[in-house]
Amino acid sequence: MSAVGVADSLLAGGLARIAQEIEAAFDAMLPVPDDARARLVDAMRYATIGGGKRLRPLLLTAVAEMYGVQREAAIRAGVAIESIHVYSLIHDDLPCMDDDALRHGKPTLHLAFDEATAVLAGDSLHAFAFEVLADPATSADPFTRIELVRTLGTASGAQGMAGGQMMDLVAETSEFDLPTVTRLQQLKTGALLGAAVEMGAILGRMPPEGRIHLRGYARDIGLAFQIADDLIDHEGDAARAGKAVGKDAAAGKETFVSLLGPQRAREQARMLVEQAIGHLVQHGKEADLLRAVARYIIERDH
């Protein structure tokens, strides 16, 4: 097989494997109770099982694997970060937010169930993420567990993802320049992708000073990911994306594509991916999956 062929099959295998493992873990970890809470857990299962690229768990487990972390521990941490990602999608899709009807090719949760259930299912997945991390099954070492909680908490709150979502709301009525859009995206998407890489390193007991190159990798793929998302929103079709497209222009939001134009945006994304791979120079074959993920991030069509 050629080098490209090997990378492709590594990526395809990695995506298929993580999708299967994360689905199975949610299925096992969210049993439906035999009381009036059944509807809540049904909603949590609807949102977490059967869809999604599982990119954050893939990044987390790929880093963890480089440092020889037990697969089960990495999958549990992957379930936690995916729970945060999914809760944010549920709340983002609500009528008072983006008012979306389609997610992963299915009706959004508030349409499949109702709005109140969607709010509560999002909140419950949010708490579930921290319950999973705090459980000794994730790591016997309390320091490892609390560092995971701290990293995920910071990445998902006002200093991270939720702060970026707020900037995104403000963007609809403001003229944002490129540095502000970059900052917005670093918070909205980059913080959680960065946390995925960081959490893999924490499980691998890498000291913070040993994570600098991984943070550089995460920062670059985070921005590249968002530029690719803007390109999909600008050019893609809803059927492949599994969600509505053309929303940013309709909402009057500045994006990388509106500010740079599609061609320069695409070049910028490619440059960022090469830069991300450059951060992995000290690693050998064990980082090949991370390299393949970096390339995938701008080549995907959904």
Added chain:
Amino acid sequence: MSAVGVADSLLAGGLARIAQEIEAAFDAMLPVPDDARARLVDAMRYATIGGGKRLRPLLLTAVAEMYGVQREAAIRAGVAIESIHVYSLIHDDLPCMDDDALRHGKPTLHLAFDEATAVLAGDSLHAFAFEVLADPATSADPFTRIELVRTLGTASGAQGMAGGQMMDLVAETSEFDLPTVTRLQQLKTGALLGAAVEMGAILGRMPPEGRIHLRGYARDIGLAFQIADDLIDHEGDAARAGKAVGKDAAAGKETFVSLLGPQRAREQARMLVEQAIGHLVQHGKEADLLRAVARYIIERDH
């Protein structure tokens, strides 16, 4: 001063002190950033500063004090549990949930700001709770911190508060009997009150087997609290309560008052408070504040 007078002044002092400390802590811990996230943090401040009985932080610090915990650590944990409580009120007040206009005598957050900001501010306070607990400033001991996270996470998710809120939604269209209403309230309100007591004991490094009597205390005051809430909703006036009343009957929900009648409900609450105080028999004067809180829970009018 009579024994009742001493208890009254202990309680009044405890309530005033915790209110001042929690307000000051939120004020210091939520500085407004100089970017488009300012609106988000303004909303978090609006919801957390200037109102609320601070009952959960009061319970947490009262237990922590019994075991000689540093006040600053207990206040940080108090901020965390209050953040969870406040986020749940913000989301509960949303139009798709209870659709309330008034909270602590002020317009609810989605009216003072907007719905999208209210969803995000709630989510940000949710994450903030775990950020605060995971920070070494709360405890130098990682095991203590992760136990705090685990206790608060379990109490707030589908196995606790959010699960109770789901049952509460279902209650509007179902005929719940007394055991089911009791279970609903144990989850919706009792879980977080129980977590407050438990977190104080965790900070005090009490082993789980030493917390059994405190758990009994928490369980009893939790139910008494909800019966008192039902009585306020049944009989109270909105001006004193600082929120709408008469909602349960309007929504067709069964409550302790509808199932037992107001008189038996009041007797039941009094009995639970005496039982709660009975769990503290092995403690001396150091538990006087907990005893006073138990009595306050059914004597308050809001």
